[in-house]
Amino acid sequence: xxxxxxxxxxxxxxxxxxxxxxxxxxxxxxxxxxxxxxxxxxxxxxxxxxxxxxxxxxxxxxxxxxxxxxxxxxxxxxxxxxxxxxxxxxxxxxxxxxxxxxxxxxxxxxxxxxxxxxxxxxxxxxxxxxxxxxxxxxxxxxxxxxxxxxxxxxxxxxxxxxxxxxxxxxxxxxxxxxxxxxxxxxxxxxxxxxxxxxxxxxxxxxxxxxxxxxxxxxxxxxxxxxxxxxxxxxxxxxxxxxxxxxxxxxxxxxxxxxxxxx
Numbered sequence: 001x002x003x004x005x006x007x008x009x010x011x012x013x014x015x016x017x018x019x020x021x022x023x024x025x026x027x028x029x030x031x032x033x034x035x036x037x038x039x040x041x042x043x044x045x046x047x048x049x050x051x052x053x054x055x056x057x058x059x060x061x062x063x064x065x066x067x068x069x070x071x072x073x074x075x076x077x078x079x080x081x082x083x084x085x086x087x088x089x090x091x092x093x094x095x096x097x098x099x100x101x102x103x104x105x106x107x108x109x110x111x112x113x114x115x116x117x118x119x120x121x122x123x124x125x126x127x128x129x130x131x132x133x134x135x136x137x138x139x140x141x142x143x144x145x146x147x148x149x150x151x152x153x154x155x156x157x158x159x160x161x162x163x164x165x166x167x168x169x170x171x172x173x174x175x176x177x178x179x180x181x182x183x184x185x186x187x188x189x190x191x192x193x194x195x196x197x198x199x200x201x202x203x204x205x206x207x208x209x210x211x212x213x214x215x216x217x218x219x220x221x222x223x224x225x226x227x228x229x230x231x232x233x234x235x236x237x238x239x240x241x242x243x244x245x246x247x248x249x250x251x252x253x254x255x256x257x258x259x260x261x262x
Contacts (some may be wrong), residue, residue: 045184
């Protein structure tokens with residue numbers, strides 16, 4: 001078979017730059033969405049599980065629906081602010097740490113460019129690139145300070161691009177997403193107590209919470225390599241364990257403390 005009949009693999013220059021740019025922008029948007037999915041899943045899970053545990057504990061200790069509603073709503077409101085503030089402060093602190101490291105690496109590129117080039121060459125060699133190739137690539141990259149800085153930040157520190165954090169959401173947006181997701185999740189185990197009482201309402205709350213948790217796990221599997229049912233069952237089993245502990249805590253603790261009811 002003649003080698004001329006073998007299809008030629010496309011070279012890098014064969015790909016239109018517009019196509020590559022569009023593909024990269026699409027990947028960046030996808031990563032940005034995944035960050036919000038994490039906040040949605042985490043907030044909703046925590047709202048569902050923690051509030052169900054609270055209402056289960058109160059039902060175990062008291063037959064008064066008002067006590068259950070007050071405890072559930074109080075836990076929900078406290079959780080909303082706690083999760084939102086925690087997400088805001090965590091993201092803000094992460095950004096501040098990122099900026100500090102970025103400024104430090106930028107000074108190195110400006111004041112000690114040869115050292116920065118040598119570090120990049122070593123980082124390429126650490127990944128398995130031959131020494132001569134690594135030094136040549138580092139030399140070419142070092143001709144462009146912005147690219148040198150971005151390479152150092154990404155490879156040395158494991159941070160996102162030094163030229164902009166398009167894929168990282170703002171702390172305020174993350175806080176709003178987290179707080180809103182927690183609020184939506186917290187309502188699910190509380191609402192049944194508006195229409196039913198006692199253990200009957202708790203059964204409805206548990207079933208509805210379990211259904212929503214399973215759905216969250218199944219949807220989350222879309223962005224993972226796991227099957228939807230395994231992901232759903234994992235979240236459901238963990239939430240069920242928390243609910244059982246909460247109910248047992250509410251029934252056993254009052255007896256141990258000699259409290260007959262609320």
